[in-house]
Amino acid sequence: xxxxxxxxxxxxxxxxxxxxxxxxxxxxxxxxxxxxxxxxxxxxxxxxxxxxxxxxxxxxxxxxxxxxxxxxxxxxxxxxxxxxxxxxxxxxxxxxxxxxxxxxxxxxxxxxxxxxxxxxxxxxxxxxxxxxxxxxxxxxxxxxxxxxxxxxxxxxxxxxxxxxxxxxxxxxxxxxxxxxxxxxxxxxxxxxxxxxxxxxxxxxxxxxxxxxxxxxxx
Amino acid sequence: xxxxxxxxxxxxxxxxxxxxxxxxxxxxxxxxxxxxxxxxxxxxxxxxxxxxxxxxxxxxxxxxxxxxxxxxxxxxxxxxxxxxxxxxxxxxxxxxxxxxxxxxxxxxxxxxxxxxxxxxxxxxxxxxxxxxxxxxxxxxxxxxxxxxxxxxxxxxxxxxxxxxxxxxxxxxxxxxxxxxxxxxxxxxxxxxxxxxxxxxxxxxxxxxxxxxxxxxxxxxxxxxxxxxxxxxxxxxxxxxxxxxxxxxxxxxxxxxxxxxxxxxxxxxxxxxxxxxxxxxxxxxxxxxxxxxxxxxxxxxxxxxxxxxxxxxxxxxxxxxxxxxxxxxxxxxxxxxxxxxxxxxxxxxxxxxxxxxxxxxxxxxxxxxxxxxxxxxxxxxxxxxxxxxxxxxxxxxxxxxxxxxxxxxxxxxxxxxxxxxxxxxxxxxxxxxxxxxxxxxxxxxxxxxxxxxxxxxxxxxxxxxxxxxxxxxxxxxxxxxxxxxxxxxxxxxxxxxxxxxxxxxxxxxxxxxxxxxxxxxxxxxxxxxxxxxxxxxxxxxxxxxxxxxxxxxxxxxxxxxxxxxxxxxxxxxxxxxxxxxxxxxxxxxxxxxxxxxxxxxxxxxxxxxxxxxxxxxxxxxxxxxxxxxxxxxxxxx
Numbered sequence: 141x142x143x144x145x146x147x148x149x150x151x152x153x154x155x156x157x158x159x160x161x162x163x164x165x166x167x168x169x170x171x172x173x174x175x176x177x178x179x180x181x182x183x184x185x186x187x188x189x190x191x192x193x194x195x196x197x198x199x200x201x202x203x204x205x206x207x208x209x210x211x212x213x214x215x216x217x218x219x220x221x222x223x224x225x226x227x228x229x230x231x232x233x234x235x236x237x238x239x240x241x242x243x244x245x246x247x248x249x250x251x252x253x254x255x256x257x258x259x260x261x262x263x264x265x266x267x268x269x270x271x272x273x274x275x276x277x278x279x280x281x282x283x284x285x286x287x288x289x290x291x292x293x294x295x296x297x298x299x300x301x302x303x304x305x306x307x308x309x310x311x312x313x314x315x316x317x318x319x320x321x322x323x324x325x326x327x328x329x330x331x332x333x334x335x336x337x338x339x340x341x342x343x344x345x346x347x348x349x350x351x352x353x354x355x356x357x358x
Numbered sequence: 359x360x361x362x363x364x365x366x367x368x369x370x371x372x373x374x375x376x377x378x379x380x381x382x383x384x385x386x387x388x389x390x391x392x393x394x395x396x397x398x399x400x401x402x403x404x405x406x407x408x409x410x411x412x413x414x415x416x417x418x419x420x421x422x423x424x425x426x427x428x429x430x431x432x433x434x435x436x437x438x439x440x441x442x443x444x445x446x447x448x449x450x451x452x453x454x455x456x457x458x459x460x461x462x463x464x465x466x467x468x469x470x471x472x473x474x475x476x477x478x479x480x481x482x483x484x485x486x487x488x489x490x491x492x493x494x495x496x497x498x499x500x501x502x503x504x505x506x507x508x509x510x511x512x513x514x515x516x517x518x519x520x521x522x523x524x525x526x527x528x529x530x531x532x533x534x535x536x537x538x539x540x541x542x543x544x545x546x547x548x549x550x551x552x553x554x555x556x557x558x559x560x561x562x563x564x565x566x567x568x569x570x571x572x573x574x575x576x577x578x579x580x581x582x583x584x585x586x587x588x589x590x591x592x593x594x595x596x597x598x599x600x601x602x603x604x605x606x607x608x609x610x611x612x613x614x615x616x617x618x619x620x621x622x623x624x625x626x627x628x629x630x631x632x633x634x635x636x637x638x639x640x641x642x643x644x645x646x647x648x649x650x651x652x653x654x655x656x657x658x659x660x661x662x663x664x665x666x667x668x669x670x671x672x673x674x675x676x677x678x679x680x681x682x683x684x685x686x687x688x689x690x691x692x693x694x695x696x697x698x699x700x701x702x703x704x705x706x707x708x709x710x711x712x713x714x715x716x717x718x719x720x721x722x723x724x725x726x727x728x729x730x731x732x733x734x735x736x737x738x739x740x741x742x743x744x745x746x747x748x749x750x751x752x753x754x755x756x757x758x759x760x761x762x763x764x765x766x767x768x769x770x771x772x773x774x775x776x777x778x779x780x781x782x783x784x785x786x787x788x789x790x791x792x793x794x795x796x797x798x799x800x801x802x803x804x805x806x807x808x809x810x811x812x813x814x815x816x817x818x819x820x821x822x823x824x825x826x827x828x829x830x831x832x833x834x835x836x837x838x839x840x841x842x843x844x845x846x847x848x849x850x851x852x853x854x855x856x857x858x859x860x861x862x863x864x865x866x867x868x869x870x871x872x873x874x875x876x877x878x879x880x881x882x883x884x885x886x887x888x889x890x891x892x893x894x895x896x897x898x899x900x901x902x903x904x905x906x907x908x909x910x911x912x913x914x915x916x917x918x919x920x921x922x923x924x925x926x927x928x929x930x931x932x933x934x935x936x937x938x939x940x941x942x943x944x945x946x947x948x949x950x951x952x953x954x955x956x957x958x959x960x961x962x963x964x965x966x967x968x969x970x971x972x973x974x975x976x977x978x979x980x981x982x983x984x985x986x987x988x989x990x991x992x993x994x
Binding site: 193194199200201204223224225227228229232247248251252277 | 841844845848849852855856861862864865866870873874877878
């Protein structure tokens with residue numbers, strides 16, 4: 141699997157390169173700046189890109205902007221965004237086109253190499269991988285706001301949505317919650333129903349469900 | 359048909375009687391008010407005070423219902439006092455064991471701060487006459503008329519009394535519905551919500567009449583100035599003769615009156631006049647010999663030191679002397695302006711028009727007409743012109759009066775500079791202090807948090823190095839722990855960074871950072887922004903934390919359902935408004951958070967205004983003068 145890597149700190153960039161190579165990825169480019177990243181994404185068209193939000197030259201959200209710009213030209217280009225902090229604002233912008241293939245994780249998550257690599261593979265396959273921190277923030281807020289759509293979900297359904305938002309498959313969710321896969325399927329169907337998502341391609345609906353989750357509120 | 363009409367008349371008469379009952383009720387209310395207010399205010403039995411208002415609202419609500427459902431004009435009732443964590447109740451920075459007193463105070467504040475209360479009182483005073491006439495007239499006419507008819511029929515009155523009797527009874531029955539309607543219109547007018555729409559002519563006249571009244575009030579205050587000028591002259595003469603004690607009180611009175619006039623200049627004439635006074639000096643440091651020095655003299659007691667300090671403070675301040683010359687000049691200049699408006703109207707109307715007309719009709723003793731004595735018609739015409747000119751000139755005269763007040767009462771350029779230096783010194787001290795405290799907090803957090811965890815991590819790694827040969831399983835367990843420790847260190851660092859300078863702010867600027875805040879806020883929050891560029895970074899950070907604080911406060915206030923944040927720029931200052939639809943009543947002086955915000959913004963000459971009337975909405979307005987850098991080119 142071909143990967144483009146964008147990270148401005150040398151140590152982290154080399155570390156990530158090693159980690160990815162060790163897990164059988166082919167790092168086709170490891171770049172430092174936003175413009176370089178955009179060029180690499182458009183020229184090399186990798187299977188997945190691993191991108192730091194903050195990149196030179198401006199040290200603002202160059203990485204995020206380059207990834208979004210590349211996805212405008214290559215719809216659905218899988219991008220996993222890494223950051224020192226997670227913001228619901230960014231998550232919303234990343235998911236806004238509704239095509240999936242988006243990951244948004246804290247840099248801490250690379251500590252657990254297996255989970256991290258798993259997340260990259262999910263994103264490359266067109267799924268989503270949201271950081272548990274984003275989800276936790278949302279749920280904490282959700283308890284304070286009474287009249288939201290998500291408030292109409294049962295506790296179990298919320299647990300399922302939470303894991304779905306992290307990007308897990310029904311099988312993985314079942315394993316985590318000690319449920320059969322078909323039981324998880326029933327829950328997801330009920331969630332889609334309550335969020336008003338018409339039956340369509342399941343993967344797409346999963347992204348839309350997460351988006352609805354992130355987008356609700358004001 | 360006629361039967362119908364009579365029945366309707368009788369029903370309306372009964373309705374009118376019920377409204378007459380309202381008049382009796384207002385008499386009783388008036389008596390109750392006098393009975394409760396006199397001891398309440400006069401004897402300080404404050405706990406009696408809410409009762410008249412409770413009774414009044416009950417009574418007027420009944421009248422409203424009776425008068426065809428007049429809508430309620432009152433502000434919403436304040437929430438019941440909520441206990442602090444320790445079970446006591448706070449009101450106005452004092453803690454009470456029982457909620458009784460805070461509740462009373464809030465109730466008083468609520469009722470006395472409501473225009474509708476004063477309209478209720480107006481109703482109470484006027485209704486015995488108005489309501490009584492309207493309510494009892496039909497019944498009186500009908501009963502009186504019938505009585506006349508009866509007595510005439512029996513023969514006590516001559517037969518022709520039948521005619522006026524019947525006429526009166528008929529008139530009573532016929533007018534009853536109209537009088538009931540008139541009563542209800544009167545009740546609606548005074549007990550309903552005030553009508554805000556005013557016709558343009560009425561408004562035009564109103565503005566001029568108001569200006570005239572204000573000029574009249576200023577004339578009264580000019581008399582006060584004149585009295586003060588005399589007092590100042592006396593005090594100065596006395597102090598020249600060595601009797602210095604007389605000066606400070608006179609200066610203080612002058613300052614009080616001048617302060618009122620500055621405020622009036624702002625409120626009535628729209629001319630902003632700042633306070634020019636130097637700040638009161640602090641007690642000088644104690645000398646080694648235990649004495650205080652003021653201007654080359656040494657004093658032992660604090661009281662005397664303070665007294666002499668104040669004396670020299672008042673004497674050295676040029677504003678004192680400018681105030682004094684103003685007290686002497688105001689009766690002349692201000693008086694001339696009053697003559698130009700109120701005087702022109704009064705003389706034109708009374709001295710020329712009335713006197714001229716009296717001359718024309720050859721009244722027995724016409725008042726003296728000094729000018730145009732032989733041509734009274736001309737006097738009338740001139741008088742009308744003069745009166746109209748006086749009315750027209752009133753707003754201009756009021757504005758000129760404000761500008762005149764500014765001439766002597768506004769700070770001089772030097773005083774302004776002094777005040778500015780003073781202000782800058784204070785805000786710099788605050789900023790430095792805040793910065794030092796912030797650094798201390800960061801140091802403590804790093805020391806107890808990330809730094810300690812990194813030490814633990816190093817220790818663990820050392821142990822693992824030892825264990826890896828002998829006990830691989832144990833080493834693996836320790837590795838897991840070490841990883842958790844490093845994750846915790848990262849989380850702590852992240853929180854710390856958020857508190858120093860939030861990353862979204864660095865990456866996206868103020869507007870998106872506030873959007874991110876709004877997304878995480880406990881209440882649904884909308885953000886509207888119109889910012890043509892980016893403010894300087896320190897301003898952005900200060901405003902960001904201010905908005906954070908305001909949003910947190912809005913979340914804590916009871917009753918708010920949503921919050922709106924607007925960010926805009928008026929060409930010289932960044933303005934951010936945080937408004938919620940809660941029940942208001944927030945005390946802007948309370949809350950250390952907001953005080954910190956105020957200090958932080960003061961470093962940029964920024965201001966925080968909190969408006970939170972009881973009943974809401976609460977509005978926090980932050981204003982920071984700054985320049986914007988050119989807009990960032992955004993890809994999205």
